[in-house]
Amino acid sequence: MNNKIYQKTLEMIPPLSLLLLWELFVLIAVLDARFFPAPHVILISLWEQITLGYYWHDVSSSLIRITLGFVIGSVVGVAIGISIGISSLCRALFEPIVAATFPIPKLALMPLIILLFGLDELGKVIVIAIGVLFPVIIQTTAGISNVDQTYKEVAYNYGASRWNYFKTVALPAAAPSIFIGLKLGSGMAILLIVAAEMQGASAGIGYRIWSAYSLFDIPTMFVALSTIALLGYLSYTVIEKLEHRVISWHRSPQKERDASGKNKD
Template identity: 40%
Template sequence: MPDKQRQVITNRVAFLETKIPSYAAVLGITVLLVLWEIVCRLGIVPPLFLPAPTAILTAGWDMLVSGELYEDLAASLVRIGGGYAVGASLGIIFGLILGFSRWTDAILTPIVYSIYPIPKIALLPLIILWLGIGETPKLAIIALGVFFPVVINTFSGVKNVDPMLIKAAVTFGSNHFNVIRKVILPASLPMIFAGLKLAAGTSLLLLVSAEMIAAQQGIGSMVLHYGNLMITTKLMVGVLVLSLLGLTFNRVLQWLERKLVPWK
């Protein structure tokens, strides 16, 4: 290989391996907020349409002091926490069963893939009819939205497990339970976490939609209420809270993935 070509390859490898500083994300967000504030201060966009970040923070502080934000946030956290936990747990279990059993794969996988494309929020009126008015329908619609991304990713993870690993475990006398627990589940974890991250965004979307349709408290209900009143500063507080919730969920899942899948 010529020296010039070798140098080009070396430079490309070095570029790919360059570590991004930890403050890069904070820097990007700070620049965006500063530009946003400047645009609002100069009056380029009317405050009714786009309030300044400082005005949003002031409104958020007032809502914290009054306790209004705590009540709405607590209601939303209970709903999304319960719905996400149920949907993710059932999705992982069901995905493992689908991937491990040929019979369940042949019978149930077509059903899963036929229901998955249906917008889950469209089923909320039907779920309310079945389960009544209250918290149960909201938890159910979130769990339903979380279930499908998790079950599909878990199923794909199981199907992509190296068959030689399974054969080796069976050869050494492992039963079905141990094969699932010690071989299939660990090998499927990267795909499972991919499904969990995807489901986190879906759960937030369904939470807001359900609260806008059938709730008196919650972040979604708060956003709709202040939108109707055209109080955009408090509306943007709700949007900011939802953004922080999504970021927090992602960070928690990344931390769990590093702990449970260290080889990745």
């Protein structure tokens, strides 16, 4: 417990130091307060938005879109990635399409998605799902394809069926790579929500950023940007906690070194 408290304390030092420096630089006029309002001014703006009620409305609107897009993109991405990894037929069918469409900037698809689905919620969810889809497919495919051949030979030598091999060997071995894809996908979802909400939205963090920019309300814009950063951190943390629960047997090399060091002490 003490080690966790110590680690959390260390994690708080860099952001708090940055905020203190920011406050100081605005105070001594190194930073222009018109474009970089002091942190206490941003906090005041945050409190005003909370008391007026639209802050949580923006956050909840964005979270619904992010969650739906992330779940759809993740489920489809894992399914396609597994199919490519275990089936040569699926690899021949899907891999060229993934390779060809992955480099296309997802924001460049916004006009097409608007034409097909309009400016309603479905279009915003779809653009997020597409952004999540590719990193999940790529990481899942890599995880399934890179399973040590020795494991496969041992499983089949002991009479494992194709399904048993996949369930007991391939999927657990690929799980760390799949979770990396989910982490990358969550970051992509939060990145795309800003662009998705700048078109045809009446609420959301992206809408608030654009609205604040249009009105030159810089503190409100920084509140929205800070919220995006916080959502990114929280989503990464939640997926990491889930990863530790689902694949508790997996430990990174750094954690192994830390554990061995503690045992020696």
